[in-house]
Amino acid sequence: MDSLDLDVLRQALDWHRAGLGVWLVTVIETWGSAPRPPGALLCLARDGRVAGSVSGGCVEDDLIARLRDGALPDRPTLVSYGVTRDEAARFGLPCGGTLRLLQEPLADTGWLAELLDRTARHELVERRLDLASGVTRLAGRERGSGFAFDGRELRQPFGPGWRLVIIGAGQLSQALARMALTLDFEVICCDPREEYLVGWTLPGTRFSRDMPDDLVLALGLDAHSALVALTHDPKLDDLALMEALRSPAFYVGALGSRLNTRRRKERLALFDLDAAQIARLHGPVGLDLGALTPAEIAVSIAAELVAVRRGVALRQKKPDSAPLAA
Structure with a gap:
């Protein structure tokens, strides 16, 4: 897990504690020449501020526009970008690149504070998110275990691999x-x-x-x-x-x-x-x-x-x- 993504989570926690609505966006799958790997993170604050990236292109701009239009979901939801060549060009993705993202509102931050505390102690931690319920639980993980998503549960590693x-x-x-x-x-x-x-x-x-x-x-x-x-x-x-x-x-x-x-x-x-x-x-x-x-x-x-x-x-x-x- 990239340490920059831990920085994104720290920023998300700070914004939430400041009373702002916050959404996390995670790269779930990529096809073609997608610029960010599965597990990459972005967070959006209600006032339009952004930390992290999922594409380095116009996908971020589209997410901000959807935030301002009140179109971001109130439960974990999947969305795809760049399915066609025209869309790939529109969203600044390399030719043929496709991203599948998970958008989720940050409601419970207990797991987030614990995750940051445990990784600060050099622990290896895995976040397990159940998409149906939106509930996150943390578990220890083995060194070398990777990001995984089976359509129902997200397993996201954190800590020095x-x-x-x-x-x-x-x-x-x-x-x-x-x-x-x-x-x-x-x-x-x-x-x-x-x-x-x-x-x-x-x-x-x-x-x-x-x-x-x-x-x-x-x-x-x-x-x-x-x-x-x-x-x-x-x-x-x-x-x-x-x-x-x-x-x-x-x-x-x-x-x-x-x-x-x-x-x-x-x-x-x-x-x-x-x-x-x-x-x-x-x-x-x-x-x-x-x-x-x-x-x-x-x-x-x-x-x-x-x-x-x-x-x-x-x-x-x-x-x-x-x-x-x-």
Whole structure:
């Protein structure tokens, strides 16, 4: 779930508490080149203010016009836009794009306040809306579960579906953590060194003083988890990398030159990791952007994380170190 959609829900709650009538609009299904995915949110206030988007085009304008005409529903209702090419052009959708939306008045905000409170504690939450009754209930969800709608019940995930563990709490780690938060990662920084504890003050992240390998084992990295080692200290990085490479984590990377990456792989081979596991290590970490500053290097790492998460070939990657000797 995009953090921007949580911002939409916060705005909806604020407007409702201010005494305004509020409607939530959710993208239910898309066909063709629709610009916003299922689950994307928009909210409308009675006075015409809007937060979020469902198309980035004229659909929003039409919804505002319907609001002003008093045509928005008083119960959860489905509506479609862009069914024909002419309508797609009228509503600013890409050629052939179609949106199916759910419009619902925001009456009960108890679930909304609870959802925002639970996601603020990094909980994974699923909203379940029964269309017939308009009743919403919240349930815990598994990491990786997605948006679903069967015609009767809406199941909408909220909370960080992805997790990034950063080993080391230096400048680069803080820059990467800020970017990862905007990319909807739950961020956990691990650094047992006393001198780095005071400097980590980034809101919205967790900080652990455990030994990195102990933390990796305790977290149980899954296929929606990533780990990046940034300390330059083999005593901290290598054991965490060893455990992460044995896990289903979708991304494992480590900062270092080609030479240091080769030496690291030689050390990892001593820990009873096989060649396939060691080959999963992204090193040198990040895409080749010519990055020099901590912020620029963080951009290169964040870009690689997104590319791997989306299954895109890493065409702009520095050549790896030479293969390990047999």
